[in-house]
Amino acid sequence: MQSIHQNPSFQLLLSITEELIEEKGCHQTTLQDIIKRSGLSKGAIYHYVKSKDELLGLLLQKRLERIGTQFYEKVHQGEKNLHSPLAAISDGLRHIHDPKDVTNLIFIYLLSKKDDPTIGQMLSAIYERSVHNSQEWIELGQKSGVIPGSLDAAKTAALFTILTYGIRVQTVVSPEIKTLGAEDVFEIMYQTLSKG
Numbered sequence: 001m002q003s004i005h006q007n008p009s010f011q012l013l014l015s016i017t018e019e020l021i022e023e024k025g026c027h028q029t030t031l032q033d034i035i036k037r038s039g040l041s042k043g044a045i046y047h048y049v050k051s052k053d054e055l056l057g058l059l060l061q062k063r064l065e066r067i068g069t070q071f072y073e074k075v076h077q078g079e080k081n082l083h084s085p086l087a088a089i090s091d092g093l094r095h096i097h098d099p100k101d102v103t104n105l106i107f108i109y110l111l112s113k114k115d116d117p118t119i120g121q122m123l124s125a126i127y128e129r130s131v132h133n134s135q136e137w138i139e140l141g142q143k144s145g146v147i148p149g150s151l152d153a154a155k156t157a158a159l160f161t162i163l164t165y166g167i168r169v170q171t172v173v174s175p176e177i178k179t180l181g182a183e184d185v186f187e188i189m190y191q192t193l194s195k196g
Contacts, residue, residue, distance in 0.1 A: 009044060012040070014062060018102050020033050026105050027109065031045065031052050056110060057123075067092030071092075082141060090185065090186040094182055096164060097178065105172070127165075132157075134157035135156075135157035138153040139153050163185065167185070
């Protein structure tokens with residue numbers, strides 16, 4: 001049975017929402033804009049989500065999941081080194097320094113609405129999933145012998161998640177400051193995981 005997230009209408013909904021956010025930003029994009037551009041009815045959209053904010057949360061989640069997909073593709077290619085899978089993660093984060101990147105825009109938009117219990121729960125779930133994924137990646141590297149077993153996977157995963165979240169905030173708040181480039185993030189991760 002096909003998951004709702006694999007449904008072509010749902011994929012269209014995400015794609016159109018992403019386009020509109022790139023054009024107009026999160027605050028100016030309305031459900032009416034999404035309905036008009038997608039050709040989906042209001043009822044069809046509400047079949048998938050309860051609000052624009054929930055839709056933005058799902059779009060953020062999907063974009064972050066792409067990084068995991070790229071990582072596992074490298075691992076399944078049989079690479080027995082840290083560099084290639086970590087490069088896949090780093091490549092997935094290549095837009096982290098772009099203040100107009102949809103992921104950054106949605107992240108900051110949702111953070112500004114975190115006092116709403118639904119959004120707060122969504123953000124918490126996305127954070128927990130990010131840490132879980134990072135920990136899973138580290139543990140996989142430990143099992144294959146490319147990351148030292150002495151490394152605390154849970155703490156390192158939390159550290160990497162906080163690092164990327166911090167860069168996203170800095171990118172949107174002060175885009176002119178480029179303290180850490182994508183290469184720096186890769187190097188920090190590589191050195192941390194290599195030394196354990």
